[in-house]
Amino acid sequence: MSPSSSVPILTIDGPSGSGKGTISRLVAEKLGWRLLDSGALYRAVGYAAGMEGLDLSDAEAVTRCAQTTKIRFQAATDGSDTRVLVNGHDATDELRTETAGAAASAIASIPSVRQALVEMQLGFRKAPGLVADGRDMGTVIFPDAPFKVFLTASAAERAKRRYKQLKEKGLSVTLATLQREIEARDARDASRTVAPLKPAADAVFIDTTGMGIDIVVAKVLAVAQS
Numbered sequence: 352m353s354p355s356s357s358v359p360i361l362t363i364d365g366p367s368g369s370g371k372g373t374i375s376r377l378v379a380e381k382l383g384w385r386l387l388d389s390g391a392l393y394r395a396v397g398y399a400a401g402m403e404g405l406d407l408s409d410a411e412a413v414t415r416c417a418q419t420t421k422i423r424f425q426a427a428t429d430g431s432d433t434r435v436l437v438n439g440h441d442a443t444d445e446l447r448t449e450t451a452g453a454a455a456s457a458i459a460s461i462p463s464v465r466q467a468l469v470e471m472q473l474g475f476r477k478a479p480g481l482v483a484d485g486r487d488m489g490t491v492i493f494p495d496a497p498f499k500v501f502l503t504a505s506a507a508e509r510a511k512r513r514y515k516q517l518k519e520k521g522l523s524v525t526l527a528t529l530q531r532e533i534e535a536r537d538a539r540d541a542s543r544t545v546a547p548l549k550p551a552a553d554a555v556f557i558d559t560t561g562m563g564i565d566i567v568v569a570k571v572l573a574v575a576q577s
């Protein structure tokens with residue numbers, strides 16, 4: 352048994368806009384645990400592949416890109432979002448767009464790309480604990496995690512949340528387009544053959560439709576303290 356396997360993990364998986372990022376951050380703060388935003392890794396690889404002008408369906412080229420792209424998280428000191436550096440370039444803002452989300456979803460369906468990112472994700476398991484946010488945290492990357500949550504909400508509500516979030520960032524989007532994009536991404540993430548989006552058999556399922564952030568945080572904290 353490796354020493355890290357005694358470090359507790361809370362996995363939070365779910366579809367786009369279900370609140371994984373927000374809830375993971377708040378719960379990690381309350382627990383004093385580290386945070387893994389695994390989606391940012393896939394977004395970073397999709398972004399780096401785009402910068403290199405690669406065809407995102409070229410499995411060999413994108414896998415090489417996943418193996419060589421340097422991704423670093425840099426905590427902000429002023430309480431703002433953690434910055435994500437991709438090959439030394441601060442790509443935080445570019446990575447949050449729906450275009451980056453779609454590119455991430457596309458390259459994430461390539462098994463060898465997923466494999467290239469496994470070790471880095473396992474490296475986040477450090478004392479005193481880890482909150483891991485993604486699609487396959489509880490099923491594939493940390494199947495032995497003692498605490499697992501699957502967050503969801505209706506596609507209409509998730510699209511509304513994303514719309515509000517992107518509008519606040521000054522991005523030009525429409526609700527109908529966002530809902531279509533979210534549904535397309537759900538379908539692709541859930542239907543791929545490797546590590547599809549699905550709840551782990553031992554995950555606590557929370558439908559957050561109509562549920563405020565504070566209540567979701569309390570429910571997820573209760574799982575981690577059970």
Ligand SMILES: Nc1ncnc2c1ncn2[C@@H]1O[C@H](COP(=O)(O)OP(=O)(O)O)[C@@H](O)[C@H]1O
Nearest residue numbers: 367368369370371372373512516559562563564
């Ligand atoms: N339960 C909730 N009720 C209302 N808004 C929420 C809730 N959870 C998250 N949000 C908001 O929805 C948006 C998307 O949440 P985010 O955490 O980025 O989702 P995900 O990481 O699952 O894609 C954010 O602006 C966030 O503040």
Ligand SMILES: Nc1ccn([C@H]2C[C@H](O)[C@@H](COP(=O)(O)OP(=O)(O)O)O2)c(=O)n1
Nearest residue numbers: 366367368389390393455456459485486487
């Ligand atoms: N553990 C993960 C995390 C993300 N992905 C893929 C699939 C997702 O559509 C994209 C983007 O994920 P991300 O969590 O950043 O996206 P959302 O914030 O949920 O919209 O990456 C994955 O396949 N496995």
